[in-house]
Amino acid sequence: MFERKGHTQFGIGNVLAAFVQAIYNDAKIITAAAAVLDGEYGVTKMAMGVPVLLGAGGIERIIPLTFDSRETIALDKTVAVIRANIMKLN
Numbered sequence: 165m166f167e168r169k170g171h172t173q174f175g176i177g178n179v180l181a182a183f184v185q186a187i188y189n190d191a192k193i194i195t196a197a198a199a200v201l202d203g204e205y206g207v208t209k210m211a212m213g214v215p216v217l218l219g220a221g222g223i224e225r226i227i228p229l230t231f232d233s234r235e236t237i238a239l240d241k242t243v244a245v246i247r248a249n250i251m252k253l254n
Contacts (some may be wrong), residue, residue: 182217190220199223205231207243 186193197216201207204214204226215227231239 171182186218187220187222190245192217192219192224194218194227198221199226201226203241204228207239210246 182193182195183197185191186195195218196211196213196216197218198211199216200209201214204208205212205228205244215229216223217225217227
């Protein structure tokens with residue numbers, strides 16, 4: 165991947181800088197971020213990349229998405245696989 169994409173730390177740095185600016189300036193931007201879910205999408209106690217509102221309070225709220233039944237089933241299966249693998253680590 166490195167040979168194809170080159171240095172990726174600049175992209176990561178740009179995103180981090182945008183997050184810091186949004187929090188510092190209370191910018192209220194909608195962006196993707198990892199957040200621990202508390203019932204959103206039927207998922208609890210698991211971090212997942214989701215759209216969020218980012219402002220002075222950090223992640224101020226998770227922006228809900230609507231999934232069709234096929235997507236909901238796929239998400240549920242993914243969560244089950246992740247939880248099963250976490251249990252193996254314990």
